[in-house]
Amino acid sequence: MRVTSKGQVTIPVDIRRLLGITPNSEVEFVVEDGRVVLRRLPGLPGRGRALVERMRGRATARSRTDEIMDLTRGE
Known part of the structure; x- marks a missing residue:
């Protein structure tokens, strides 16, 4: 993994999924026993x-499945 001139790296997708890191998530880097640990901070709710x-x-209890699906899609 390469570090950019701004000190940025891309967190691999499998690690983002494992930690629940989504756009606008807050994370921190902590040095423990000579290793760097990435942690997702609580705060903003996840996408779900x-x-x-x-x-x-x-x-409502009278909503049809297609109506509920439209709500989840923001339609």
Whole structure:
């Protein structure tokens, strides 16, 4: 992995998925026993939680599946 002139690296997708790192996630680097550890910080909700919060109270017991799917897609 190469470090850019700005000190940036790309976090591999499998590690982002494992840690739940999404765009706008906050992370920190910590040095422990001579190793650098990457941690996702709590704070902003992940994509799934944000989706549930956005939909909360919008669907009704009478909503059809296609109507609920439209809500999840923002349509």
